[in-house]
Amino acid sequence: MKTYLGIDVGSLTCKLVLINEKNEITFSSYFRTEGNPIQAVQKGLRELKNKIPKNTEILGVGTTGSARYLAGVITGADLIKNEITAHARGTTFFIPDVKTIIEIGGQDSKIIILENRVAVDFAMNLLCAAGTGSFLDAQAFRMDIPIERFGELALKSGNPTTISSRCTIFAESDMIHKQQIGHKTEDIVAGLCEGLARNFLSNVAKGKNIKPPIVFLGGVSENVGMRKAFKGALNQKIIVPKYNTVMGAFGVALLVKKLGFPKSKFFGFEISDKDIRCTSFICKGCPNQCEVIEARIDGKVIARWGDRCGKWSSLNL
Amino acid sequence: MKITFPYWGNYTIAFKTLFKKLGLDVVPPEKTNPRAIEDGAKISPEMYCLPLKINIGNYLSAIKRGADTIFMVTSLGGSCRLRYYGAIQEKVLSDAGYDINFIVFDQTPKDIYKKIKEVSGASFWQIIKAGWFFYEKLRLIEKLEKMANYLRPRERIKGGTDKILMQAFLDLDKINIKKELAEFKKEIEQKISKIEIDKEKVVPKVGLVGEIFTVSDGAVNFGIEEKLGKEEVEVHREMDITYHLKKRVFPWKDWLIQRKINPYLGSTVGGHGRDAIYEMLNYVKKDFDGLIQLLPFGCMPEVTIRPILQKIHLKSGIPFLSLSLDEQAAEAGINTRIEAFVDVVKNYHNKKKKI
Numbered sequence: 001m002k003t004y005l006g007i008d009v010g011s012l013t014c015k016l017v018l019i020n021e022k023n024e025i026t027f028s029s030y031f032r033t034e035g036n037p038i039q040a041v042q043k044g045l046r047e048l049k050n051k052i053p054k055n056t057e058i059l060g061v062g063t064t065g066s067a068r069y070l071a072g073v074i075t076g077a078d079l080i081k082n083e084i085t086a087h088a089r090g091t092t093f094f095i096p097d098v099k100t101i102i103e104i105g106g107q108d109s110k111i112i113i114l115e116n117r118v119a120v121d122f123a124m125n126l127l128c129a130a131g132t133g134s135f136l137d138a139q140a141f142r143m144d145i146p147i148e149r150f151g152e153l154a155l156k157s158g159n160p161t162t163i164s165s166r167c168t169i170f171a172e173s174d175m176i177h178k179q180q181i182g183h184k185t186e187d188i189v190a191g192l193c194e195g196l197a198r199n200f201l202s203n204v205a206k207g208k209n210i211k212p213p214i215v216f217l218g219g220v221s222e223n224v225g226m227r228k229a230f231k232g233a234l235n236q237k238i239i240v241p242k243y244n245t246v247m248g249a250f251g252v253a254l255l256v257k258k259l260g261f262p263k264s265k266f267f268g269f270e271i272s273d274k275d276i277r278c279t280s281f282i283c284k285g286c287p288n289q290c291e292v293i294e295a296r297i298d299g300k301v302i303a304r305w306g307d308r309c310g311k312w313s314s315l316n317l
Numbered sequence: 318m319k320i321t322f323p324y325w326g327n328y329t330i331a332f333k334t335l336f337k338k339l340g341l342d343v344v345p346p347e348k349t350n351p352r353a354i355e356d357g358a359k360i361s362p363e364m365y366c367l368p369l370k371i372n373i374g375n376y377l378s379a380i381k382r383g384a385d386t387i388f389m390v391t392s393l394g395g396s397c398r399l400r401y402y403g404a405i406q407e408k409v410l411s412d413a414g415y416d417i418n419f420i421v422f423d424q425t426p427k428d429i430y431k432k433i434k435e436v437s438g439a440s441f442w443q444i445i446k447a448g449w450f451f452y453e454k455l456r457l458i459e460k461l462e463k464m465a466n467y468l469r470p471r472e473r474i475k476g477g478t479d480k481i482l483m484q485a486f487l488d489l490d491k492i493n494i495k496k497e498l499a500e501f502k503k504e505i506e507q508k509i510s511k512i513e514i515d516k517e518k519v520v521p522k523v524g525l526v527g528e529i530f531t532v533s534d535g536a537v538n539f540g541i542e543e544k545l546g547k548e549e550v551e552v553h554r555e556m557d558i559t560y561h562l563k564k565r566v567f568p569w570k571d572w573l574i575q576r577k578i579n580p581y582l583g584s585t586v587g588g589h590g591r592d593a594i595y596e597m598l599n600y601v602k603k604d605f606d607g608l609i610q611l612l613p614f615g616c617m618p619e620v621t622i623r624p625i626l627q628k629i630h631l632k633s634g635i636p637f638l639s640l641s642l643d644e645q646a647a648e649a650g651i652n653t654r655i656e657a658f659v660d661v662v663k664n665y666h667n668k669k670k671k672i
Contacts, residue, residue, distance in 0.1 A: 067650065084657035117662040121636065122657055123651075207627045287348035288536070308540060309483065310476055 006253030009067035012106025014040040017249040037067040042272040062256035076267040090251025104220035106133040154225025157190035163194030197229035321379035323372040326534035329478035331455040338447035344384035349536040367613035397587040469546025502526040521666035524600035527611035588618030614643035
């Protein structure tokens, strides 16, 4: 079986998708990065190896997400692509006429505007991480609600309270205040979801031309409360497609398949049992003082990056 | 008296020559690096814009190396907070306990001449000669930067242009005699003509507008021109020192710009706010494939005109990216945005070609 692998390493979660020649997803996984992208990739590959048939051949590997360079270097990826393009490509496969993509992940949120199946405009959150997965995670933990049940609870509310949503710090203190004066938990949870949707639309999506069909992706799209909040705020139908959490990995797998390299640079599954280490140092060669990162597999340097002049990254190893 | 001045991209080379030619003792500013930005931000008030903090960082490293006099330009009667830049910087430094001689001059030939005469005691003829040499060097630097923007997306060996350019600026820094400069010009022209390029290649074009210091200093904007060039995008930038000086000498240019942008903005907003709108309209007219606005976080003129640029972008469909930089900006985040923007620009370019 001929397959292509897409790896999306985000700030909070790591996603792997394997597609076959017919663009069907034969394997997908979604798990927490736990602050260690290298180990997460190794773990994902180990799981993948155990679950796929022995005769599977990987013809291409693509990486995306905020740790795309690192993931690309340690797996020997054929393509390293930014999250925006990867998500746009993945989504247009399922919903060809999509006009707007809202993607909220662990640390960042983004909006992508598409026309004729390609991205024509985008925005990412700049200064504020309100409404992203890690904030919801922290609040769920504080209120002692499992994050998986957060959305359900929000749906139960008949009268959501208003929670200030200008920034996470205000939202949090306002939420505590609302708890102290005796609001019901589900009302607070629902109010939080609404506030975060409002925050997204007034910060990230400001000045963007939001047209239906609107697709909602990323880890936060699992939260039914947030889906409802966006539906209410935009007064439009919100589509959450299948594979909503692994869309970036799926997109980059499609992109690497289209490249059609005859032979993949993929290092193979053995990589998951090797000792991969990254170290960094500050180059003192010139006043630029670039922070150079060095990746080693089993003690052997495989790549260096982070310098501006190419003194280290172009070294033959 | 040991003189220092703020670092400003490759133009620093020209400024350094100017002071040296006048027979002054110069402590050249160190290239802006993360440590300088951090040091400057530490003693500057939080709300001040990035260029001010970087200038302060440059001074601090020069003071450590023995500088005791700072030359800083100001702009009476215009240009945002720059009007008070010299005064504010002097205050920031003195509040932090530095006793430094601060020479602030206005952007008029008369004031520049007067202050230089005072400091250096050079003759009229010497000042004119030094000024001309400075201008020649500056023009060469700007020309090289523009040429590089054309060459980078077309070069056959990736990084070839930057390698030659980096060496050229190092060499140029050492040249102090007019005759040598003429020779150097010839030499560098030969070297550049040897760079192998694909002349037939059609590449997308992107315009760079925004605050003058941020767009023209690669150390501040994370080398955005090189990054775009590597992604095979041709960058156009009008904003440089000559552009600014020309506007100072021929003030009616502002009036011409105002006439063109009347439907969008009725008056000046300070800085180069009007110019950015004018340039964007120009780029749209010239059928460019994208536009990037660079601004320091909290830059009043640029923040004011951002919604106008956004409006032009929605109306014309030209891809638009606004990058706000401050001392917290992380290169990884900027890279992701630039990479995604390049994809959007290429989509737009390909779509246009098909029609």
